[in-house]
Amino acid sequence: MNKKIAIAGLGTVGLSLVKKLVEKKEIIQQRSNNSFDIIAVSARSKKSRGVDLSNYEFFDNPVEMVKNTDADIYLELMGGTNGLTLDYVKNVLKKGKVLITANKAMLASYGEQLSELADENNAKILFESSIGGGIPCLKTLREGMVGNNINAIYGILNGTCNYILTTVQETGKSFADVLSEAQKLGYAEADPTFDVEGYDAGQKLSLMASIGFGIKIPYDEMYFEGILDFMTNEQIKSAEKIGYSPRLIGVAKPQSDGYLIYTVPALVPVDKTMGNIKGVVNGCIINGDMVGDIISIGAGAGGDATASAIISDIVDSLKNNYTMTFNTSTKNLKSAKILPITERIGKYCIFGDENILKPKFGDNDIKYLNSVKDVFVIENIKEEKINSVLNGINCNLVRIEDC
Numbered sequence: 298m299n300k301k302i303a304i305a306g307l308g309t310v311g312l313s314l315v316k317k318l319v320e321k322k323e324i325i326q327q328r329s330n331n332s333f334d335i336i337a338v339s340a341r342s343k344k345s346r347g348v349d350l351s352n353y354e355f356f357d358n359p360v361e362m363v364k365n366t367d368a369d370i371y372l373e374l375m376g377g378t379n380g381l382t383l384d385y386v387k388n389v390l391k392k393g394k395v396l397i398t399a400n401k402a403m404l405a406s407y408g409e410q411l412s413e414l415a416d417e418n419n420a421k422i423l424f425e426s427s428i429g430g431g432i433p434c435l436k437t438l439r440e441g442m443v444g445n446n447i448n449a450i451y452g453i454l455n456g457t458c459n460y461i462l463t464t465v466q467e468t469g470k471s472f473a474d475v476l477s478e479a480q481k482l483g484y485a486e487a488d489p490t491f492d493v494e495g496y497d498a499g500q501k502l503s504l505m506a507s508i509g510f511g512i513k514i515p516y517d518e519m520y521f522e523g524i525l526d527f528m529t530n531e532q533i534k535s536a537e538k539i540g541y542s543p544r545l546i547g548v549a550k551p552q553s554d555g556y557l558i559y560t561v562p563a564l565v566p567v568d569k570t571m572g573n574i575k576g577v578v579n580g581c582i583i584n585g586d587m588v589g590d591i592i593s594i595g596a597g598a599g600g601d602a603t604a605s606a607i608i609s610d611i612v613d614s615l616k617n618n619y620t621m622t623f624n625t626s627t628k629n630l631k632s633a634k635i636l637p638i639t640e641r642i643g644k645y646c647i648f649g650d651e652n653i654l655k656p657k658f659g660d661n662d663i664k665y666l667n668s669v670k671d672v673f674v675i676e677n678i679k680e681e682k683i684n685s686v687l688n689g690i691n692c693n694l695v696r697i698e699d700c
């Protein structure tokens with residue numbers, strides 16, 4: 298059965314999608330064994346965008362588009378968490394249609410509510426493109442690893458931050474200068490605070506954690522830290538000398554009494570997976586009890602990469618191949634205890650005056666590896682303890698994630 302598509306949002310991603318659906322129509326139809334047509338688009342203004350939109354009905358209000366068209370698949374590529382975006386999405390679901398969205402911010406806040414609305418109306422929500430840009434993170438977790446208990450998820454889930462951190466390390470430029478480059482390149486969110494403060498990566502991680510562990514979306518309870526100036530350029534150079542690079546890392550792990558779920562700037566070994574992910578690239582490591590680590594790496598932002606993931610959702614819909622939004626019925630999602638970051642037990646790098654730090658370590662029976670002056674690596678220590686040992690001392694404590 299031919300399916301009709303309506304697209305709300307004609308920014309970088311929306312326009313890439315329209316172009317690719319036109320250019321690749323034949324192959325997409327062959328691979329889905331079905332046909333489709335774009336019938337309508339919606340954006341704030343009808344200004345020329347360098348793409349021929351004349352064959353599609355135009356709406357300047359997406360809610361009007363839902364009310365006045367009979368598409369099978371509605372795309373939400375507008376961004377925004379509330380207001381018109383949420384209104385549009387709810388209208389799509391109430392109409393019992395397929396919603397395809399790249400909007401991790403909206404899903405992190407309203408995912409369960411929207412999923413219930415979808416269940417009630419026999420509608421569907423597909424959101425592969427909302428996590429990891431073009432990487433099929435969700436397909437890996439929800440389908441490829443469906444028989445596994447998930448032991449851990451590690452992710453580099455924000456291309457802007459990864460671009461900033463790797464460029465600062467390679468060039469010695471300031472964080473602020475490299476952030477404006479990332480904005481010019483079109484990687485950053487409309488408000489780049491969402492990128493650099495860790496919210497965007499946290500939203501993506503919270504969705505993966507919910508699906509992986511079968512828990513309610515932990516976005517409101519998880520821990521975040523931003524990347525701006527978390528280390529000085531000099532500290533980044535010292536860390537490199539002992540084999541570490543800075544990354545914004547998301548970590549989600551079940552513990553005996555709850556879950557540790559956080560997104561923080563950290564150091565990772567230069568020669569392990571995350572240390573080799575550079576530039577706007579994203580990556581995730583998902584560990585399952587049957588298969589061990591599954592590692593996915595690829596373009597984490599940008600129009601065509603994101604459109605690639607959206608097309609995989611469109612093809613699933615053309616094939617009527619659906620999974621439940623969070624891989625289980627929404628009512629089965631468990632309430633989980635999210636542990637404070639102070640419960641983290643792991644490695645840390647400390648930058649500070651060794652004449653002050655060494656006696657402190659000695660007094661507290663803390664062993665360290667010290668390869669560079671004024672830089673210490675300690676392992677297997679609870680964050681609560683190291684915080685109390687370093688309380689009042691002028692130094693920089695940076696987490697190390699061995700991934």
Ligand code: HSE
Nearest residue numbers: 455456457485486598
């Ligand atoms: N601003 C996001 C990033 C875009 O930099 O990863 C993709 O979600």
